[in-house]
Amino acid sequence: MSKMVEVILRESMQLSAIERAHLVDELLTTLETEKDEDADAAWAQEVEKRSHELSSGKVQPVIWDEVRERARHSVHGKSKN
Numbered sequence: 001m002s003k004m005v006e007v008i009l010r011e012s013m014q015l016s017a018i019e020r021a022h023l024v025d026e027l028l029t030t031l032e033t034e035k036d037e038d039a040d041a042a043w044a045q046e047v048e049k050r051s052h053e054l055s056s057g058k059v060q061p062v063i064w065d066e067v068r069e070r071a072r073h074s075v076h077g078k079s080k081n
Helices: 002-014 017-031 039-056 065-075
Strands: none
Touching: none
8 A cells, every 4th residue: 555545544534434435435436437327226216115115114124233243143153252
């Protein structure tokens, strides 16, 4: 990693979570080489579907800590502790 990248990374860690997310989004956008014209519509449709599933009670939300622990267990076969 170059010194410039190290400095930028260190400085970016001083930003709020929302600012860091915005920065990541902007950086990822610069890496996109091909625009999928249907992607925005597909994501909007998926968001609408998931929102309806939550509102109707068809699915229940799971907190991030639980999701992370399940993933860790699935990959490593053990808990964090």
